[in-house]
Amino acid sequence: MIMTTDVRRIQLYDTTLRDGAQSAGIHFSAEDKKRIARRLASFGMDWIEGGWPGASPTDDCFFELMRDRAWSHSRLVAFGSTARPGHPASEDPGLARLVACGADAVCIFGKSWDLHVTTGLGIDLQTNLDLVRESVAWLKLHVDTVLFDAEHFFDGYAANRDYAMQVLAAAADAGADSLVLCDTNGGSLPEQIGACVRQVVARYPDLTIGIHAHNDSEMAVANAVSAVSAGASHVQGTINGLGERCGNTNLISVIPVLKLKMGVNCGVSTESLRKLRRLSTFVNEMANQLPWQHQPFVGQNAFAHKGGIHVSAVRKASHLYEHIDPASVGNAQRVLVSNQAGRSNILAKLQQLEPDAIVDDAAVVRAVQRIKEMEATGYAFEGADASFQLLLRRATGQFRRHFELVSFRVYDEKRGHDEAPESEATVQVRVNGRLLHTAALGSGPVNAMDKALRAALTGAYPGLEDMRLTDFKVRVLSTKDATEAAVRVLIESSDGVRKWNTVGVSTDVLEATYRALNDAIEYKLVMDQVASEGEQVITDGSL
């Protein structure tokens, strides 16, 4: 860990809502964007780039929704481009929209790579300089703060250094408050970025110099950090590194690096930093993205220990194998279970679950054996802590079944190409000696099965009414056997207080679903019972 005595205040500029929304597979509604913006503001971002007024109805609607914001710290930024050639900046409709949209500041990009000017825009180099100067100057008449994004700056600097610097000069002379150097294609390396930023900082000691990097060489975080070391004081990026192609600089990684490793003040309090993981998760949910399990700092595996040697050492002194305290970013240590792990992991997990339990060696052996058998059929417990906890409870004799399946039957029919299908499920279960037989229609067979099962169980267990299924994933386990392959279903459930994950495996997707659903319900019932008896409850994570 490097701690410097850097006294600069580094500004954080979030562009999740603009550049992040360019990610393949991401579709934010205006309402989604509003929720994310509110969350970013409460986290303490200095700048929140909301979108490009005029580029899409979504962005226009978003800026309208934001008019009544009451942010104490964050400033909302509208993004756009320099004026189009051929008209005075004062008559450019794009610039007018930036001024009218109600943002606190405006960020415009301009070309700084000569080839982009002549080939991309198809104008001469001087005309581009005029566009930059006139656009910034006109905006400065109408808005307080104007940031200038020098697009392709690093490639431009390599190709034609004089011209790239002239573009910055045009923006600076016209009154730009910040010059943001963009590695638009993401191909630059940290040393190159550092050397270049150092030149620009020396030339403009009184302006804020920013960095905007992309991850095409898997170095966006390092590039941002290199720029800060070289004197940049404004870092652009997105939550979880969302963004076009390989994504942007990941603020979720940059923030703890700046704060915990470089000792730099980026305006994020220790308390806010503890919300880092939740911010990451929230944006994943809004973006409808699967979480990146290996994500640095906040991923569910970021502090997960699998190898037996690591696990026993981690139990002795956790900083021996953890580069930061997981709690400082809202994360937690996890001990994984796998066929590599063996006894020491299982023991660690058992003691985490039941700190006061006298650990019975025979139970550990039974658990290891059962895990191996289940893994051989395709189970994986890394993503299904609740199923794993049930397995341990079964092995240690602490589990009693709350209900027993007698049969299920699912029926799904579609008549005609344009007709909606009809799904029906019937379930027979035995609860406390009584045989219950229920049926339900559903929008799809999984929903029908879920409803029929709940209908049978909520009489005996009213706590199940709070429970809902929040995510459902299906994975084919082998691509060799086509549709005959086994599938693994992962279900995430919530009761508004806790969240837990369960797993089921079968060649039949409905049977696999049933198994995961069965565990989800059993886990809820066990937890309710444990809570009512005052035992400590450990779950995958709280909401």
Next chain:
Amino acid sequence: MIMTTDVRRIQLYDTTLRDGAQSAGIHFSAEDKKRIARRLASFGMDWIEGGWPGASPTDDCFFELMRDRAWSHSRLVAFGSTARPGHPASEDPGLARLVACGADAVCIFGKSWDLHVTTGLGIDLQTNLDLVRESVAWLKLHVDTVLFDAEHFFDGYAANRDYAMQVLAAAADAGADSLVLCDTNGGSLPEQIGACVRQVVARYPDLTIGIHAHNDSEMAVANAVSAVSAGASHVQGTINGLGERCGNTNLISVIPVLKLKMGVNCGVSTESLRKLRRLSTFVNEMANQLPWQHQPFVGQNAFAHKGGIHVSAVRKASHLYEHIDPASVGNAQRVLVSNQAGRSNILAKLQQLEPDAIVDDAAVVRAVQRIKEMEATGYAFEGADASFQLLLRRATGQFRRHFELVSFRVYDEKRGHDEAPESEATVQVRVNGRLLHTAALGSGPVNAMDKALRAALTGAYPGLEDMRLTDFKVRVLSTKDATEAAVRVLIESSDGVRKWNTVGVSTDVLEATYRALNDAIEYKLVMDQVASEGEQVITDGSL
């Protein structure tokens, strides 16, 4: 792009099979490991670390399977630790296994952070130095090449520089051929790594100095590159950055950075580099991992363009928006379709599909409209090029249906907790005016439906016999509506020559599956027809 005149030969050391196998969720069999090793050898890796003899039956079996290898270039490495304290190295069973396993070289790790010695191992500092020296010396009597991994070197160097250097000296004095500096906890930054490597290289100019980094600060690639810039000439890493916690240095990114950006010779030919994407995909398949779509260099989005401005510029001169030529790493440019894209993307895609087509404006408008409608119900075409191509063909009037669904009915029943379920599907389809009614049992409802549909169609379309479903993914589209939410099914199909992806959306998982299956079959039939008519076929990627 930086091109230097660095004339060193950088060695590549792959540890996918050892450190990569520590990834959460990864389970390689000995046979899997053999297949991967063969592939790594044919790619041209200098060193392939196969596992830890004695640590698991899988690793022992793997080394047995490798005895008959006939590699011309790559060298197989066995990994292990220094001898245990209390016995002479010559009697250590772990070291004996390393020598006996038949590998070409041995790599052992030893502690170089004083705190790990005293707290983790629980021995005094001098004893650890003796262990390192004696272990290396004994191994050098029996194997040609011994590499020494200095575990936690960077943390150790920061905590107690003298001791960390003494550990290296012990290994070097005993004859180690390489000193590999490990950032075991992944917390170091590139500047720190560079400064430290520079010291070690200066001290041991005649030894190979290596770097082994982890991605806990999202800087593993930058850390490896920084070490190379500082004089390291051996880079350890894994394919796709697999590895414990946040993973190891990703060789898939390091290789093109070294070769294309730094002009460094790492033994990978231009021809091998073109196989980079296939190597990455192969390891994903063996690891049963979903591909990382935004993966630098080789991800399906690495050269994907979504924003309208980018797309029109990319069409003018692709290097304006691409940091390297995608073909140099076996990747390709992709134009994405989304509600942000609009006409210019659709036009680009249409021209890619039908280079000679006279593009009809009304057809483009129809296609854009249809895409927007479908996206509003949850469709996403980024991962389903084949469905998108069918949509364009429909919009341009080039599509005729090969069959029409009249109805399907799926029945799934499970009797008793331990009984296997039974699945049956019936399908009615109209083909060339004939009504066909087929039924099939399957291992699961999806398989039953797939079989019934094929049974109905293969009479008229024998080409379908070659087709198989190779992957099947289900995604819940909104977590708000629990099991009633719409699901998106993505299907990957193959006919042994081509691979294509289709999508279906419905609240009913079976209806969504049917829709994706329907497109998959229609696409195959269209492609067969096109091929027989000599048209150019563009698919997502060849096998």
